[in-house]
Amino acid sequence: MRTGWNVAEVIGVTQETRTARTLRLRLPGLTGHRPGQHVDVRLTAEDGYTAVRSYSVASALPGDELELTVEELDDGEVSPYLVHQVAVGDQLEVRGPVGGWFVWDPADPSPVQLIAGGSGVVPLMAMIRAHAAASPGSTAPFRLLYSVRSPDSGYYSAELDELARSPLLSVTYVYTREAPAGSGITPHRLDAATLLAAVLPVDDHPAFFICGATAFVETVADWLVRAGYPADRIKTERYGGTGSRP
Amino acid sequence: MTGPGDDGDAGSDYLDGNAAAGPLSEVFAVDVTVASGRCAHCGRTGELATARVYPNSHGLLLRCPGCAEILLRLVDTGHSLAVDLHGMSYLELQRDAPGSQQKPSPAA
Ligand SMILES: Cc1cc2nc3c(=O)[nH]c(=O)nc-3n(C[C@H](O)[C@H](O)[C@H](O)COP(=O)(O)OP(=O)(O)OC[C@H]3O[C@@H](n4cnc5c(N)ncnc54)[C@H](O)[C@@H]3O)c2cc1C
Ligand SMILES: [Zn+2]
Numbered sequence: 001m002r003t004g005w006n007v008a009e010v011i012g013v014t015q016e017t018r019t020a021r022t023l024r025l026r027l028p029g030l031t032g033h034r035p036g037q038h039v040d041v042r043l044t045a046e047d048g049y050t051a052v053r054s055y056s057v058a059s060a061l062p063g064d065e066l067e068l069t070v071e072e073l074d075d076g077e078v079s080p081y082l083v084h085q086v087a088v089g090d091q092l093e094v095r096g097p098v099g100g101w102f103v104w105d106p107a108d109p110s111p112v113q114l115i116a117g118g119s120g121v122v123p124l125m126a127m128i129r130a131h132a133a134a135s136p137g138s139t140a141p142f143r144l145l146y147s148v149r150s151p152d153s154g155y156y157s158a159e160l161d162e163l164a165r166s167p168l169l170s171v172t173y174v175y176t177r178e179a180p181a182g183s184g185i186t187p188h189r190l191d192a193a194t195l196l197a198a199v200l201p202v203d204d205h206p207a208f209f210i211c212g213a214t215a216f217v218e219t220v221a222d223w224l225v226r227a228g229y230p231a232d233r234i235k236t237e238r239y240g241g242t243g244s245r246p
Numbered sequence: 247m248t249g250p251g252d253d254g255d256a257g258s259d260y261l262d263g264n265a266a267a268g269p270l271s272e273v274f275a276v277d278v279t280v281a282s283g284r285c286a287h288c289g290r291t292g293e294l295a296t297a298r299v300y301p302n303s304h305g306l307l308l309r310c311p312g313c314a315e316i317l318l319r320l321v322d323t324g325h326s327l328a329v330d331l332h333g334m335s336y337l338e339l340q341r342d343a344p345g346s347q348q349k350p351s352p353a354a
Contacts, residue, residue: 004272040268054265098267100277101295214259235295238261 005042008094010086011065016155020119021083022058022069027094030064033057035130036103036123036209036237039068039096043078053078056123056211056237057097058156060130066097069155071119073241102209102237106134110207113200114144115220117190117212120239121146121155124209132163142169143206145198147190147216150178172198190216192223202228211237263297266306269320270294273329276339284336288313291336 012024059067072083104127114124148154179185200206279295290312305320319330
């Protein structure tokens with residue numbers, strides 16, 4: 001197995017939200033990937049200093065292209081560069097896609113409960129896209145619980161609205177700072193009661209994929225285990241950061 | 247990998263073993279994050295993706311989620327990669343685990 005760093009070309013950029021951007025890359029020789037995998041991106045400064053960060057693949061494309069969505073962290077080393085500087089035609093060093101564990105298997109008929117905090121929706125979107133592309137092949141019911149700061153900070157909103165018209169996908173938002181105008185919803189952080197009311201019931205034996213900042217993932221996984229969901233059905237992807245709990 | 251400056255102690259800022267798939271793909275022929283490892287310290291067995299990853303500037307540490315002892319250490323000097331596996335008494339790799347990386351390039 002030969003691996004290592006390969007050069008990808010940036011072939012498209014889309015502003016996703018005010019603070020996030022989607023990069024479309026072409027990685028020559030790539031023939032698709034599994035939904036949920038990530039790549040490592042390496043930046044090298046002129047003095048040779050390197051920085052490596054992981055980014056989940058957002059797309060579910062069969063060929064040599066893939067999309068990443070990167071959220072800018074104000075004091076970040078790498079993300080501001082990817083969100084503001086990188087332009088179409090630039091080259092990026094990429095390792096992967098890698099990771100065979102935090103992936104959805106289209107052949108698995110289990111109901112799937114996805115739970116995202118902020119940019120943690122990225123690999124879950126790849127699963128949702130793969131699921132939609134597989135249908136009518138996959139009849140596994142999918143649910144997404146998505147915690148966002150405000151209505152305009154959610155990624156892929158229009159596409160999710162469209163996909164949620166299928167009986168096989170339902171999407172529930174939790175707004176932590178600002179709810180949609182006129183909705184009457186009071187913004188609040190995700191709590192155990194809201195979580196347990198929104199997710200598939202224990203009896204459905206759902207497969208869970210939880211992704212987001214480390215504290216978010218940990219807290220949510222903990223609530224589920226306490227509520228009786230078996231730990232071995234819960235897969236997590238911590239994005240790092242000591243940041244806020246749900 | 248993420249989190250520069252983390253010296254790899256057993257603090258709270260860790261990632262899932264899955265996040266180590268990239269660096270480990272440079273060492274193992276199959277995806278080692280889905281391999282089962284047995285902790286030499288407490289005997290817990292589980293997929294390495296369920297271990298805790300502490301990236302640091304020289305590579306990374308994988309710690310047992312049961313007892314927090316070190317399962318695997320990867321030291322990358324740029325010129326060499328050193329893997330310390332003595333924290334595991336056993337490691338079972340899936341022969342058909344799709345390569346740790348979908349090989350993007352026929353060259354190199
Ligand atoms: C497997 C995996 C997949 C990932 N996929 C994505 C993705 O699809 N999109 C994406 O935007 N990010 C993703 N991340 C996070 C990403 O790798 C970087 O950690 C993130 O972009 C910050 O890098 P930076 O260099 O800008 O910030 P750094 O310079 O590394 O950190 C700046 C500050 O932000 C804090 N911080 C670091 N990461 C986070 C975080 N996730 N949340 C809150 N605070 C943080 C640090 O503790 C530090 O204080 C993923 C991480 C992993 C492990
Ligand atoms: Zn142990």
